[in-house]
Amino acid sequence: MHLKNDAIAGDTTKLLVDALALPAFIVGLDHSVIFTNALADTLLLDSEGNSLLGRSIQSLLSQDKETQCLDEPFFSLTQTATRTVRLNSVGSKSVEFSVSALKDPQGSVFSYLFQWQRPTEQSLQDGSDATGLHRDTKPRHVGKAAEKTGQSSWETRCHIENDWRWQTTILSANHAIWDHDFERDQHFVSETWRQLRGLSQDDPFPKSNEAWLETIHPQDVDHIKNELRRLDSQETDIIDYKFRQKHTLGHWVWFMSSGRVMRRDKSGLPARIIGTDTDITDIKTVELERHRMADRLHIAMEAAGMARWEFDVGANYAYWDDRMLEIFEITDGINIRSSNAWANYIYPDDREATLALAAECLEQGKDIACDYRHMRKDGSIRHIRTRGKYVRDKEHGARYYGVNFDVTRDYERAEELEQARARLEHDSRHDALTGLANRRYLDDVFTRQSQYLDRADLRPAILHFDIDYFKQINDTLGHDAGDATLKHAAEILRKNVPEDALVARVGGDEFVVLLLSAPDPSELEEIAKNIIGDMSQPFFYGSQQCNTGTSIGIAVAEDAEPLDNGLFINADLALYAAKKAGRGRLQFFTREMKTEARRRKNSFDALLAGFDNGEITCHYQPQFDAQTLEMTGLEALVRWESKKFGLIMPDEFLSTAEDMGLVAHFDELVLRKTLHDLEKWEMQGFDIPRISVNVSSHRLNDPTLIKQLKPMGIPEGKIAFELLESAFLDLKNEVIERNLKQIERMGIDVEIDDFGSGHASIVSLLQVAPKRLKIDRFLIEPIVASNRQRDLIKTIIGIGQMLDVQVVAEGVESWEHVKVLQEIGCCYLQGYGLARPMDAEGVSTFMRELVTKNGCLAFG
Numbered sequence: 001m002h003l004k005n006d007a008i009a010g011d012t013t014k015l016l017v018d019a020l021a022l023p024a025f026i027v028g029l030d031h032s033v034i035f036t037n038a039l040a041d042t043l044l045l046d047s048e049g050n051s052l053l054g055r056s057i058q059s060l061l062s063q064d065k066e067t068q069c070l071d072e073p074f075f076s077l078t079q080t081a082t083r084t085v086r087l088n089s090v091g092s093k094s095v096e097f098s099v100s101a102l103k104d105p106q107g108s109v110f111s112y113l114f115q116w117q118r119p120t121e122q123s124l125q126d127g128s129d130a131t132g133l134h135r136d137t138k139p140r141h142v143g144k145a146a147e148k149t150g151q152s153s154w155e156t157r158c159h160i161e162n163d164w165r166w167q168t169t170i171l172s173a174n175h176a177i178w179d180h181d182f183e184r185d186q187h188f189v190s191e192t193w194r195q196l197r198g199l200s201q202d203d204p205f206p207k208s209n210e211a212w213l214e215t216i217h218p219q220d221v222d223h224i225k226n227e228l229r230r231l232d233s234q235e236t237d238i239i240d241y242k243f244r245q246k247h248t249l250g251h252w253v254w255f256m257s258s259g260r261v262m263r264r265d266k267s268g269l270p271a272r273i274i275g276t277d278t279d280i281t282d283i284k285t286v287e288l289e290r291h292r293m294a295d296r297l298h299i300a301m302e303a304a305g306m307a308r309w310e311f312d313v314g315a316n317y318a319y320w321d322d323r324m325l326e327i328f329e330i331t332d333g334i335n336i337r338s339s340n341a342w343a344n345y346i347y348p349d350d351r352e353a354t355l356a357l358a359a360e361c362l363e364q365g366k367d368i369a370c371d372y373r374h375m376r377k378d379g380s381i382r383h384i385r386t387r388g389k390y391v392r393d394k395e396h397g398a399r400y401y402g403v404n405f406d407v408t409r410d411y412e413r414a415e416e417l418e419q420a421r422a423r424l425e426h427d428s429r430h431d432a433l434t435g436l437a438n439r440r441y442l443d444d445v446f447t448r449q450s451q452y453l454d455r456a457d458l459r460p461a462i463l464h465f466d467i468d469y470f471k472q473i474n475d476t477l478g479h480d481a482g483d484a485t486l487k488h489a490a491e492i493l494r495k496n497v498p499e500d501a502l503v504a505r506v507g508g509d510e511f512v513v514l515l516l517s518a519p520d521p522s523e524l525e526e527i528a529k530n531i532i533g534d535m536s537q538p539f540f541y542g543s544q545q546c547n548t549g550t551s552i553g554i555a556v557a558e559d560a561e562p563l564d565n566g567l568f569i570n571a572d573l574a575l576y577a578a579k580k581a582g583r584g585r586l587q588f589f590t591r592e593m594k595t596e597a598r599r600r601k602n603s604f605d606a607l608l609a610g611f612d613n614g615e616i617t618c619h620y621q622p623q624f625d626a627q628t629l630e631m632t633g634l635e636a637l638v639r640w641e642s643k644k645f646g647l648i649m650p651d652e653f654l655s656t657a658e659d660m661g662l663v664a665h666f667d668e669l670v671l672r673k674t675l676h677d678l679e680k681w682e683m684q685g686f687d688i689p690r691i692s693v694n695v696s697s698h699r700l701n702d703p704t705l706i707k708q709l710k711p712m713g714i715p716e717g718k719i720a721f722e723l724l725e726s727a728f729l730d731l732k733n734e735v736i737e738r739n740l741k742q743i744e745r746m747g748i749d750v751e752i753d754d755f756g757s758g759h760a761s762i763v764s765l766l767q768v769a770p771k772r773l774k775i776d777r778f779l780i781e782p783i784v785a786s787n788r789q790r791d792l793i794k795t796i797i798g799i800g801q802m803l804d805v806q807v808v809a810e811g812v813e814s815w816e817h818v819k820v821l822q823e824i825g826c827c828y829l830q831g832y833g834l835a836r837p838m839d840a841e842g843v844s845t846f847m848r849e850l851v852t853k854n855g856c857l858a859f860g
C-alpha cells in the first residue's frame with residue numbers, strides 16, 4: 001500500500017513537472033534522471049541529440065571552476081532549502097538550475113526536482129510565501145507557447161512560484177491529494193485526505209459518485225452536482241469549488257477542492273482527474289464570522305439609521321448606499337453620484353460653511369466631522385451628522401469612508417433641554433407669580449452693569465415701593481386675593497415704567513424698578529406719580545373690591561460715588577420716609593434720611609435694651625358709664641418708661657417695635673402686668689369691673705395664643721381684648737376664627753377698637769358679634785360742631801342697640817362731648833376730658849378719690 005502510494009505520488013509529480021512552463025526534470029535517489037519535461041529535453045539535449053532520461057546527474061554538472069556544487073551533496077536537501085547548480089547544456093553552455101528535494105506525505109525524500117532558472121531571475125524563489133492556498137495554485141499548461149510569446153519576467157515568476165507552490169501543496173501534510181483514473185479504475189487519495197475526514201486506512205472509499213455525494217452537506221450537494229455536470233459536459237476542465245463533508249466524528253468539515261481533468265475518454269467524459277482538498281474550516285469559520293459581523297454591522301447601522309458613503313477623491317465620485325438615498329429622498333436608486341451632488345442636499349443656509357469645511361479637511365487630508373441641515377421635500381428640516389475617515393493608500397489613492405445619520409431627534413432633544421434649562425434659569429431669576437425679575441436677577445444685573453455704568457458715566461436710579469394694605473388684604477381676603485393684588489401691582493408697574501427698566505419683586509409686597517440710566521428727576525417723579533395714581537384706584541378681586549395704594553422711595557446714584565448696594569438702601573430709606581409722610585406719597589432720597597435711619601437704628605437698640613431691662617410697662621385710662629359717669633373699667637396702654645429718655649408714648653416706639661417684631665411680646669407683657677395690678681387693686685379693696693388690653697393682629701394671628709393665655713388664670717368677665725377692626729376683615733382666616741371662639745369661651749370680651757377708621761363694612765364686623773365697639777376719636781371729635789357727624793354716631797349707636805353691641809366713645813375731650821354722647825345714647829366714654837392715662841399707682845389714688853365722690857365723676 002505504502003509503495004503504491006509512493007509510486008502514484010511520483011506519477012503525479014511527473015504530471016506536474018510535465019505541465020511546468022519551464023525546463024524541469026526529476027532525479028531519482030540513484031542520481032539518474034528519471035523524468036524530464038519537453039522544455040528540459042530541448043534545453044539539455046546532448047551533442048548527439050539524446051534525451052537526458054536515464055543519464056546520471058554527475059555527467060551533466062558543469063565543470064566550471066566557480067561551480068562548487070560538485071562538492072555539495074544535494075541529496076540531503078529538504079524541500080525548503082533549494083540549491084542552485086550549473087548544468088552543461090547544448091554547446092557546453094552552462095545554465096543554472098535550482099534543486100529541491102521532493103518528499104512523500106511521510107516526509108521521506110523520494111526524488112529531486114531540478115528547475116531551470118533564468119539568469120536574471122535568480123532571486124525569484126526567495127519571495128515565495130508558500131501559502132499554498134492561493135486561488136491560482138493550479139498547474140498550468142502554458143508549455144512552449146508561453147515561452148515563445150515572450151512572457152514578461154513577472155509572469156514567468158508567477159508561473160514558477162505557482163507551480164512551486166502547488167507542488168508544495170501537494171506534498172505537504174496539510175493538504176489532501178486525490179487522483180481518480182476512471183479508465184484504469186485506479187483511485188488514489190492521500191493519507192491526509194483520509195485524516196481530514198477521520199477515515200482510517202481500512203475504511204472503504206465511497207464506491208460511486210452517489211455514495212460520495214451522500215457524505216456531502218445537503219446544502220452543498222446541488223452545487224457539486226452542477227460542477228460535476230459542467231466537467232462531464234466539457235464546459236470546464238477545472239475543479240474549483242467549496243463544500244462541506246461529514247467527518248466520521250459527526251461534524252462538518254469545509255473543503256476547498258482544486259483540480260483538473262487530465263484526460264478525457266473517447267466520449268469526452270473525464271478519464272482522469274487530479275486535485276487537492278484543502279481543509280478550510282478555519283478560514284470558512286473566519287469567513288462566516290466575517291459575514292456575520294458584516295451582517296450585524298449592517299443591521300446595527302440600519303438600526304442606528306446610519307447611512308454609508310464613500311468618496312473617491314481622485315475619481316471625484318461618491319458612493320452612497322441606499323440609506324443615504326433614503327435620507328435625501330432620492331428615488332432613482334443610483335448609488336454612484338457625482339461629488340457635486342452632496343451640495344444639493346445641504347440646506348442653503350448651511351451649504352457654504354459645510355462645503356468649506358469639507359474642502360479644508362480634504363486639502364489637509366483630515367477626517368471630517370460636522371452636522372448640517374437638510375430640507376426634506378415636505379419642507380421639514382432634518383439635522384444630519386456626517387463622519388468621514390480620510391484614508392490614503394497606494395491601491396485606491398485618497399478616499400473618504402464615512403457615515404451619515406439623522407440626528408434631528410438629538411437636536412430636538414438638545415433644544416428641549418435648552419428650553420428646559422432656559423426655563424429653569426428664567427424661573428430661578430423670576431418671580432413665579434408676577435413674572436417679574438426676582439431679587440437675585442436684580443442683584444445680578446446691577447452688579448454686572450455697575451462697572452460698565454461707572455465707566456460709561458451713567459447713573460442708575462431705583463424706585464422702591466410696597467403695596468399699602470397688602471397685609472390686610474392677604475390676612476382678611478385670603479392669599480388668592482393677595483396674589484391677585486400682587487399681579488395687579490405688577491401690571492401697573494409694567495405699564496408705567498420705560499421699556500428698558502428692570503422691574504423686580506424683591507419681597508412679599510415689595511417691588512423695585514431699576515433704571516440703568518436715570519432720567520431727569522421730573523421724569524422720575526412723573527413715573528412714580530403715575531404708578532401711585534394707578535395703584536390708588538380700587539380693583540376687584542371677584543366681586544370683592546380691594547383698595548390698595550402705594551408709596552414710592554426714589555434714589556438716584558450720585559456722580560461722585562461708586563455704585564454699590566448703598567443705592568438700594570437709599571431707595572429703601574426714601575420709601576420709609578414716604579410712608580411716614582402718609583399714604584400715596586413719593587419721596588426722593590436725601591442725606592438726612594441716612595441720619596434719620598441711623599437714629600432709628602439707635603432707637604432699635606435702645607428699645608431692645610429697654611425691653612430687656614423691664615422698662616416696658618403700662619398705664620391705665622379709665623372708662624365711664626355715659627349716663628352715670630361711674631367708672632366702668634380701664635384701658636391698659638403700653639408705655640416705655642426709659643431711664644434715659646423718660647416716659648415715651650406708644651406712637652413713638654410702637655412702629656419700631658413692629659419693625660422689630662416685638663409688639664406681640666409687648667401685648668403679652670401688658671396683659672401680665674394688668675392681671676398683676678388687678679389682683680393688687682382687688683387686694684386694696686378696689687373693684688375694677690373690667691380692664692381692656694390692646695391685642696395686635698400679629699398676636700391674634702398666633703396659633704399658640706390660647707395656649708399662652710390658658711395658664712395665666714384670666715378671671716372671667718374681667719378682661720376685654722381690643723382688636724383693630726382691620727383684624728376682623730378676614731373671617732376666612734381659620735386661626736383668627738379659632739382664637740376668637742376660644743377667647744370668648746375663656747370669658748374674655750371682644751371689643752372692636754378704632755371703629756370707623758378701617759375699611760370693613762359694619763355688617764361684616766358685626767358677624768364677629770363683639771361685645772363693644774369703640775368709635776375712633778376722629779369720629780367723635782366733630783360731633784359737637786357737626787350735626788351730620790352726630791347723626792352718623794347716632795346711627796351707629798342705634799345699630800349697636802339693635803344687635804346688642806355696646807358703643808364706647810373714644811377721645812371724649814370735653815363736657816360738650818359728654819353731653820352730646822349722653823343725648824344720643826352712647827354707653828361708655830373714654831377720653832382726656834374725663835381722665836388721662838395714669839400708672840398703677842395713679843389708678844389707686846384715682847379710685848380712692850372716686851370713692852369720696854360716690855364712685856362717680858362730677859359733671860363739669
Ligand code: C2E
Nearest residue numbers: 637638649650651667670694695696811812813831832833
Ligand atoms: P388706642 O387703643 O386707640 O388708645 C387710645 C389712645 O388715645 C391712647 O393713646 C390714649 O392716650 C389716647 N387718648 C385717650 N383719650 C384721648 C383724648 O381725649 N384725646 C386724644 N387726643 N387722645 C386720647 P396712646 O396711649 O398713646 O396709645 C396710642 C395707641 O397705641 C393706642 O390707641 C393703641 O392703638 C396703641 N397701643 C397702646 N397700648 C398698646 C398695647 O398695649 N398693645 C398694642 N398692640 N397697642 C397699644
Ligand code: CA
Nearest residue numbers: 635694722753
Ligand atoms: Ca385701644
Ligand code: CA
Nearest residue numbers: 753754774810
Ligand atoms: Ca382706640
